[in-house]
Amino acid sequence: MKEIEKDWREEAAERFKEKQSKGRFKLGEGENTIRILPRVGSKKSQTPFFEYLVHREVGPNKRFVRCGKTLHGDGDCWLCDVKVPDLQNSGNPNKQKLAASLQAKEQFVVQVAAIDTDSGKMRGPFLWTVPTGGARSLSARLLQVLKSTKRDYIDKENGYNLTIERTGTGKMDTIYGQIVADEESSEVPEKILNQSKPFSISVVSGRSLAAFPVIHRITGDARYGRFAGQLEQFLRTQVEDRFWFTGAHVDLWPKDFEADSVWHAVEYWLTKYDETKDRECLKHAEADAWFAFLMWCPKQLPWVKNPMQTCHTEQENYLQYSNYCYNNRKYYCLDRLAQLTGQPLFRELCARVIQCGFWAQPTAGEWIGGMNEVKSDP
Numbered sequence: 001m002k003e004i005e006k007d008w009r010e011e012a013a014e015r016f017k018e019k020q021s022k023g024r025f026k027l028g029e030g031e032n033t034i035r036i037l038p039r040v041g042s043k044k045s046q047t048p049f050f051e052y053l054v055h056r057e058v059g060p061n062k063r064f065v066r067c068g069k070t071l072h073g074d075g076d077c078w079l080c081d082v083k084v085p086d087l088q089n090s091g092n093p094n095k096q097k098l099a100a101s102l103q104a105k106e107q108f109v110v111q112v113a114a115i116d117t118d119s120g121k122m123r124g125p126f127l128w129t130v131p132t133g134g135a136r137s138l139s140a141r142l143l144q145v146l147k148s149t150k151r152d153y154i155d156k157e158n159g160y161n162l163t164i165e166r167t168g169t170g171k172m173d174t175i176y177g178q179i180v181a182d183e184e185s186s187e188v189p190e191k192i193l194n195q196s197k198p199f200s201i202s203v204v205s206g207r208s209l210a211a212f213p214v215i216h217r218i219t220g221d222a223r224y225g226r227f228a229g230q231l232e233q234f235l236r237t238q239v240e241d242r243f244w245f246t247g248a249h250v251d252l253w254p255k256d257f258e259a260d261s262v263w264h265a266v267e268y269w270l271t272k273y274d275e276t277k278d279r280e281c282l283k284h285a286e287a288d289a290w291f292a293f294l295m296w297c298p299k300q301l302p303w304v305k306n307p308m309q310t311c312h313t314e315q316e317n318y319l320q321y322s323n324y325c326y327n328n329r330k331y332y333c334l335d336r337l338a339q340l341t342g343q344p345l346f347r348e349l350c351a352r353v354i355q356c357g358f359w360a361q362p363t364a365g366e367w368i369g370g371m372n373e374v375k376s377d378p
């Protein structure tokens with residue numbers, strides 16, 4: 001095979017691996033060589049790992065939610081403060097068992113590059129959720145290595161790769177071997193460092209931004225209003241000021257740009273405008289909507305078979321056209337903008353989006369809660 005052909009095939013194989021992993025790293029069976037990456041983008045912290053608490057197996061669908069408390073137990077969390085104690089004090093052994101599985105558990109994450117054992121090439125960055133537990137857990141042993149004052153393992157130019165052997169894959173039979181560092185230091189390619197992300201960005205976090213003011217209004221509970229205020233502050237300073245609209249998928253590591261995130265923000269400002277009649281809110285809504293158009297596909301592209309006129313491009317890692325109408329809120333926002341600004345383009349786009357895609361969710365029956373999106377070729 002010609003050299004050049006081999007090159008793109010290798011690249012394709014690598015890209016395929018990256019896509020499969022969705023930006024996450026898992027220790028495979030056998031030897032794994034990795035490099036812990038330095039923390040980027042945070043002025044506050046150089047710590048290369050990030051620890052927090054989560055509740056697993058929450059509710060009938062066994063969901064995973066972040067705990068409201070810090071590792072040291074500060075802060076509020078309804079599950080920790082109310083639900084778990086209630087179950088524990090119920091006197092019912094089944095409920096007590098449930099309480100045990102609901103307890104907050106530690107999460108320990110680092111960003112890593114994975115070293116391909118055949119080619120020696122570094123790939124990444126990936127987010128690695130390291131198994132946690134007591135003093136002999138993998139996260140504890142990793143800390144033991146990283147805390148060394150003699151060697152800087154994570155230095156981008158003179159750090160050291162680490163090799164960990166894994167045997168077994170099951171919950172009970174998995175064993176992790178010693179963490180062995182390379183004798184020689186090595187350099188992390190600039191390309192990987194440039195793509196690594198700060199840990200704590202959860203920018204426009206799903207429906208929270210639009211939902212909390214509504215929850216506040218309905219319940220009258222001031223805590224929800226305060227939380228909404230914090231989200232707005234973050235939106236102003238960290239999102240709109242930086243055009244950094246990510247994180248509409250609450251189940252994914254929030255690293256990719258998403259047009260849906262922009263529409264969450266538009267909806268938030270429109271609702272606030274309705275309540276306060278503050279012109280600044282409308283300005284924000286309009287500005288965010290114009291920004292969202294930058295992600296819209298302008299027309300049906302000739303080399304794509306399926307209709308894509310109202311799709312938007314998203315994600316930094318690979319180009320993807322999505323035809324989300326953002327649970328029908330996208331045309332709700334466009335309709336409101338048309339009414340409030342008198343700008344006819346908003347009205348036309350609203351009609352266009354409705355022609356192209358519609359979202360529905362069954363409220364009863366076997367498929368209750370299912371998401372249905374219908375796409376049409378206008």
Ligand SMILES: [Zn+2]
Nearest residue numbers: 067068077080
């Ligand atoms: Zn909790």
